[in-house]
Amino acid sequence: MMNEALRIRNTDLTFRFRTVIRDIYEQLLTHQCHERVAVYRGQMLSRIEYQKLRKSTRSLISLNSFLSTSINRKIAAQFVSQILNLCASRNSISVIFEIEADSAVVRLVNGENQRPFAQIYEFSYYGQEAEVLFVLGPIFRLNEIYDGHSSADAPIPIIRMIFCSDHMITISSYCMIT
Numbered sequence: 001m002m003n004e005a006l007r008i009r010n011t012d013l014t015f016r017f018r019t020v021i022r023d024i025y026e027q028l029l030t031h032q033c034h035e036r037v038a039v040y041r042g043q044m045l046s047r048i049e050y051q052k053l054r055k056s057t058r059s060l061i062s063l064n065s066f067l068s069t070s071i072n073r074k075i076a077a078q079f080v081s082q083i084l085n086l087c088a089s090r091n092s093i094s095v096i097f098e099i100e101a102d103s104a105v106v107r108l109v110n111g112e113n114q115r116p117f118a119q120i121y122e123f124s125y126y127g128q129e130a131e132v133l134f135v136l137g138p139i140f141r142l143n144e145i146y147d148g149h150s151s152a153d154a155p156i157p158i159i160r161m162i163f164c165s166d167h168m169i170t171i172s173s174y175c176m177i178t
Helices: 002-007 011-016 018-030 047-055 073-087 166-172
Strands: 037-046 060-062 067-070 092-101 117-119 131-134 139-151 154-163
Touching (some): 002 011, 011 018, 018 117, 073 092
Parallel strands (some): 092 154
Antiparallel strands (some): 037 067, 037 092, 060 139, 067 131, 117 131, 139 154
């Protein structure tokens, strides 16, 4: 219910979940990663969403939810193949997000981190997924989209992104980051 409220931007319902959202944020701060990680997420996108992302290459994008990822690329690939088997459609496309995240980059000058991400597999029901959870509203720089390994008869697009700091966001409002 909370994920749906975030996804459809229902302010009233999101407000009702404010204590849960705050608790998750504080848990991410407590257990935040302290090293650079590469994480992956397999996901189905509508072709319209995919085309919007292609046009947004080299831009900053923000998500209106928490983002669940895995340290294990095979988990993301398995998820993509399950999606393809269950709900393949001509109007949708399976992708793998490849995300580079470094806690040192998002740390503020005083050492605090306002955009935490944490390895949560020890707390997760699906611990074998090696899950890393990103804070609500993460901001990424979309570096590139390329055709990765193929499944069945079509290559799976890989969407490469970097987790951004407030500093990078401020700089990008004044100039193009390359």
